[in-house]
Amino acid sequence: MIELNNLTRSFGDHKAVDNLNLKVETGEICALIGTSGCGKSTTLKMINRLIEPSSGTVLIDGEDIRNQPPEQLRRKIGYAIQGVGLFPHRSVYENIATVPRLLGWSSEQIDARVHELLDLLKMDFDSFAHRKPSRLSGGEQQRIGVARALAAKPDLMLMDEPFGALDPLTRERLQLELKQIQKLLGITIILVTHDIEEAIRLADRIAVMDGGKLLQQATPEELLRNPREGFVSNLVGGEERALRLLSLRSISDLMEPAECFELNAATPSIEASATLRDALARQIWQQSPVLRVTGENGDTCGAISMERLLSLGQRPE
Amino acid sequence: MLSVLRRVDRLGLTLSLASALALVLLPLVNLQPNRILPGQGVALSQLWQQNSFLIFLPLFLLALLSATFSRWLWPRLMISAAALLLLIIALGNSTTLLLEDQPPFARVSLGSGFWTLLLLLGLLMTDALIKLKMAPLPRLALVAIYLGAIFALLASGLWDQISLMLEYHNQERFWQQGGRHLVLVAGSILPALLIGVPLGIRCHRSPRVRAAILPVLSLLQTIPSLAMFGLLMIPLSLLATSFPLLSEFGIRGIGAAPALLALFLYSLLPIVSNTAAGFDGLDPAVLQAAKGMGMSRRQRLWQVELPLALPVMLSGLRIVLTMNIGLVAVAGLIGGGGYGTYIFQGLGQTATDLVLLGTLPTILLAFIAAMAIDTLIALTQRETR
Numbered sequence: 001m002i003e004l005n006n007l008t009r010s011f012g013d014h015k016a017v018d019n020l021n022l023k024v025e026t027g028e029i030c031a032l033i034g035t036s037g038c039g040k041s042t043t044l045k046m047i048n049r050l051i052e053p054s055s056g057t058v059l060i061d062g063e064d065i066r067n068q069p070p071e072q073l074r075r076k077i078g079y080a081i082q083g084v085g086l087f088p089h090r091s092v093y094e095n096i097a098t099v100p101r102l103l104g105w106s107s108e109q110i111d112a113r114v115h116e117l118l119d120l121l122k123m124d125f126d127s128f129a130h131r132k133p134s135r136l137s138g139g140e141q142q143r144i145g146v147a148r149a150l151a152a153k154p155d156l157m158l159m160d161e162p163f164g165a166l167d168p169l170t171r172e173r174l175q176l177e178l179k180q181i182q183k184l185l186g187i188t189i190i191l192v193t194h195d196i197e198e199a200i201r202l203a204d205r206i207a208v209m210d211g212g213k214l215l216q217q218a219t220p221e222e223l224l225r226n227p228r229e230g231f232v233s234n235l236v237g238g239e240e241r242a243l244r245l246l247s248l249r250s251i252s253d254l255m256e257p258a259e260c261f262e263l264n265a266a267t268p269s270i271e272a273s274a275t276l277r278d279a280l281a282r283q284i285w286q287q288s289p290v291l292r293v294t295g296e297n298g299d300t301c302g303a304i305s306m307e308r309l310l311s312l313g314q315r316p317e
Numbered sequence: 318m319l320s321v322l323r324r325v326d327r328l329g330l331t332l333s334l335a336s337a338l339a340l341v342l343l344p345l346v347n348l349q350p351n352r353i354l355p356g357q358g359v360a361l362s363q364l365w366q367q368n369s370f371l372i373f374l375p376l377f378l379l380a381l382l383s384a385t386f387s388r389w390l391w392p393r394l395m396i397s398a399a400a401l402l403l404l405i406i407a408l409g410n411s412t413t414l415l416l417e418d419q420p421p422f423a424r425v426s427l428g429s430g431f432w433t434l435l436l437l438l439g440l441l442m443t444d445a446l447i448k449l450k451m452a453p454l455p456r457l458a459l460v461a462i463y464l465g466a467i468f469a470l471l472a473s474g475l476w477d478q479i480s481l482m483l484e485y486h487n488q489e490r491f492w493q494q495g496g497r498h499l500v501l502v503a504g505s506i507l508p509a510l511l512i513g514v515p516l517g518i519r520c521h522r523s524p525r526v527r528a529a530i531l532p533v534l535s536l537l538q539t540i541p542s543l544a545m546f547g548l549l550m551i552p553l554s555l556l557a558t559s560f561p562l563l564s565e566f567g568i569r570g571i572g573a574a575p576a577l578l579a580l581f582l583y584s585l586l587p588i589v590s591n592t593a594a595g596f597d598g599l600d601p602a603v604l605q606a607a608k609g610m611g612m613s614r615r616q617r618l619w620q621v622e623l624p625l626a627l628p629v630m631l632s633g634l635r636i637v638l639t640m641n642i643g644l645v646a647v648a649g650l651i652g653g654g655g656y657g658t659y660i661f662q663g664l665g666q667t668a669t670d671l672v673l674l675g676t677l678p679t680i681l682l683a684f685i686a687a688m689a690i691d692t693l694i695a696l697t698q699r700e701t702r
Contacts, residue, residue, distance in 0.1 A: 050605075050608060071612070071613050072611065074609060075610065079606065081602060081606060082602070083606075084606070085600065085603045085604075085606025087606075087621060089624050098610055098612075099611065102610070102611055102612065145606075148610070158609075
């Protein structure tokens with residue numbers, strides 16, 4: 001568990017972060033979101049002591065981070081940033097091996113770990129390991145950036161707008177991959193972003209910041225249903241909130257037994273793992289108020305109606 | 318007809334025409350009554366019956382044609398390289414003949430025709446070499462082999478009758494002077510690196526240090542070298558007279574000490590400013606990632622910052638190296654030693670070939686140094702690609 005207690009950082013008279021309190025449970029993805037200059041990056045950098053707080057404490061699993069030298073602390077925390085910052089003079093292999101080498105792992109351990117991570121990111125060892133970063137696409141570079149951050153098996157990873165520079169398609173694919181990897185490894189991630197879609201897609205908890213203050217922290221659903229007046233409700237959007245809410249849940253949560261509807265061979269179908277937003281989109285596209293829901297094996301396992309979707313997305317009273 | 322014209326290499330054509338004119342119009346060698354007096358030019362028309370010229374001439378023609386019309390770079394390079402070697406052989410052979418019925422003090426010296434051809438053929442070869450886009454190490458090896466071939470020709474005694482080589486054989490300490498030349502260059506650059514690189518890093522980190530240091534170093538650069546030697550002579554000779562112990566270590570108003578000190582001061586600006594520029598150009602994301610992953614300050618410096626700034630730093634070293642090889646020659650005037658000694662002796666005796674004996678090795682050293690550093694820069698840049 002990560003606890004930020006009364007964290008404040010001033011630059012001269014300006015308080016970049018003002019008395020911030022936040023708890024992030026182990027195994028969660030927490031998104032710090034806000035406009036640029038709201039203090040979200042400063043907050044992140046105080047967790048690995050790239051910036052020291054003016055006052056307040058950061059506890060990781062109950063231990064004050066100031067109890068150890070900054071270099072040692074940072075080697076235990078994964079760190080991935082927007083520009084990626086791969087070392088251009090070192091191969092993909094050497095880049096990933098950076099922190100394990102700093103920690104003095106044996107070359108067998110490092111070799112095994114690099115293989116493991118490239119596997120995890122679905123990148124072929126033989127074709128990627130010995131390339132220089134300049135020979136990689138933007139998405140591949142960012143994947144290697146994530147692999148490098150995960151190299152020394154950290155329990156916590158800090159990410160500063162890691163997908164900001166990528167095209168929308170690549171960004172979405174990497175977000176999904178990151179979510180899978182995070183669930184697989186059970187690590188905690190604190191992620192800085194200015195993109196509410198990204199926060200909703202990835203995070204278990206969203207912390208909204210403005211002017212150095214924490215305005216609201218909540219699960220995505222709660223944030224969409226009950227945003228605080230003003231900045232937060234502007235951020236989560238007006239009418240678009242309905243669609244964002246739908247995108248939070250999968251069809252399997254809301255589907256009804258197939259027998260309730262008269263399905264025929266012409267009824268369009270959709271996979272149960274898709275989101276409710278996907279279901280609504282398909283209903284509009286196919287002009288069909290009811291969809292057949294299929295399981296992984298392709299068998300019909302239920303049905304979803306537009307009526308039900310509409311009721312879920314309605315404006316909170 | 319048009320398609321042929323379109324295939325003409327304009328640079329090749331210009332160089333070819335110029336070298337053809339030089340060969341026909343300018344004297345290849347001069348026949349002098351003795352070492353000092355100017356001689357008479359001997360043109361190709363008086364030499365061409367010589368057997369080796371009969372091989373040289375067709376090869377020369379082929380070189381010009383291939384430079385003008387051919388897209389095949391390798392033949393262009395090889396033919397012009399072979400033509401130059403044959404010119405050296407042909408000239409060597411013809412001197413014996415020219416000197417046959419001359420008085421014993423008569424000399425054959427190289428004429429304006431030869432130097433022009435050397436320059437133009439050199440440009441043809443350089444042009445082909447650049448267009449070949451070879452990998453850095455093989456290119457360096459190729460140039461080394463070619464220079465080695467020329468040295469072998471000279472060492473074989475082929476040119477021993479030519480005035481320049483006679484001057485060389487008169488100088489017993491030619492190679493020692495070369496060593497001394499290099500020692501002066503290294504002796505000024507190594508301390509400049511030891512002080513300039515850390516200073517450049519400081520300039521990168523602190524704008525205030527930069528604002529204080531760079532203008533001073535630029536001002537030093539503007540002082541002409543002879544004025545600088547003069548300026549340094551006064552305090553150094555004062556030092557030497559007040560502390561006799563110092564002069565035993567060679568610290569005197571004239572000699573190596575002011576030369577080294579002046580070259581050291583000149584070297585600082587390119588080293589400091591290129592180091593600072595190299596560090597300024599580093600990607601901030603790379604540095605932030607290095608820090609965020611837990612590299613210590615020293616690890617970041619040695620493993621990330623220095624390797625990435627190295628190409629820019631090396632181009633500073635290239636400037637300093639070629640500059641100092643030339644400036645050491647000037648230091649010959651104040652008794653610093655090195656090839657400059659021959660230049661000033663030769664000027665004093667109006668013996669042109671002795672001046673050349675000082676000039677040519679200086680140019681060659683600068684050329685080799687520049688080429689070596691270029692190879693290093695290419696290798697370090699390839700690291701990041």
